[in-house]
Amino acid sequence: ETGVTQSPTHLIKTRGQQVTLRCSSQSGHNTVSWYQQALGQGPQFIFQYYREEENGRGNFPPRFSGLQFPNYSSELNVNALELDDSALYLCASSLPGGYGYTFGSGTRLTVV
Amino acid sequence: DQQVKQNSPSLSVQEGRISILNCDYTNSMFDYFLWYKKYPAEGPTFLISISSIKDKNEDGRFTVFLNKSAKHLSLHIVPSQPGDSAVYFCAATLLMNYGGSQGNLIFGKGTKLSVKP
Numbered sequence: 001e002t003g004v005t006q007s008p009t010h011l012i013k014t015r016g017q018q019v020t021l022r023c024s025s026q027s028g029h030n031t032v033s034w035y036q037q038a039l040g041q042g043p044q045f046i047f048q049y050y051r052e053e054e055n056g057r058g059n060f061p062p063r064f065s066g067l068q069f070p071n072y073s074s075e076l077n078v079n080a081l082e083l084d085d086s087a088l089y090l091c092a093s094s095l096p097g098g099y100g101y102t103f104g105s106g107t108r109l110t111v112v
Numbered sequence: 113d114q115q116v117k118q119n120s121p122s123l124s125v126q127e128g129r130i131s132i133l134n135c136d137y138t139n140s141m142f143d144y145f146l147w148y149k150k151y152p153a154e155g156p157t158f159l160i161s162i163s164s165i166k167d168k169n170e171d172g173r174f175t176v177f178l179n180k181s182a183k184h185l186s187l188h189i190v191p192s193q194p195g196d197s198a199v200y201f202c203a204a205t206l207l208m209n210y211g212g213s214q215g216n217l218i219f220g221k222g223t224k225l226s227v228k229p
Contacts, residue, residue, distance in 0.1 A: 004155070033216060035219075040221065041221055042116070042118075042201050042203075042219030042220050042221045042222055043156070043201070043217075043219045044219070045216040045217065045218070048216060056216055058216065090155055090156070092155075101158065101217070102158075103148075103155030103156045103157070104155050105153060105154050105155045106155055
């Protein structure tokens with residue numbers, strides 16, 4: 001049974017650019033959630049996808065968007081990057097309802 | 113305003129002794145609480161959880177205590193081992209959401225535990 005895989009592990013982007021982060025769910029999990037963890041903070045909920053539709057969103061602007069694919073993998077897209085977007089982005093997959101939440105190792109995004 | 117607070121950024125404990133990590137919450141609607149452990153360069157891993165209908169849950173060396181009236185929970189690790197050195201996050205959610213279609217977690221800022229040999 002594979003865990004949650006995220007790519008890339010590290011990324012450096014320039015302010016104003018766009019970025020796409022990827023996540024492969026754990027086998028059998030059809031729900032994906034994304035979290036942002038800024039330095040010295042706990043993870044903050046961005047949004048969740050279930051059956052390829054957004055199924056809950058935290059306090060993040062619309063330039064944060066996502067996709068879920070039929071194989072349950074997911075993408076997080078961030079447009080018009082700002083310096084404050086520098087953070088560790090965590091993907092978590094789960095069974096419906098959040099049971100069995102499993103986190104990936106994250107993508108470290110640095111915006112310069 | 114932070115709904116889940118871990119007021120101790122760090123804790124240092126001697127191997128074999130008890131580690132007590134504390135967490136406070138402000139939203140009385142929260143009814144399910146979780147502790148996660150995070151090593152550097154890894155994602156958070158689930159440790160133990162507790163529902164608001166209980167005041168204690170135990171799993172091996174880890175015990176979580178919940179005091180609903182004080183809106184306070186604590187994680188006890190006995191005995192502490194050097195491998196327990198990590199950042200510990202407290203998280204809360206609404207069981208209705210957790211068991212429903214959402215299930216997003218509200219995390220504290222974490223406490224870095226160092227267990228010295």
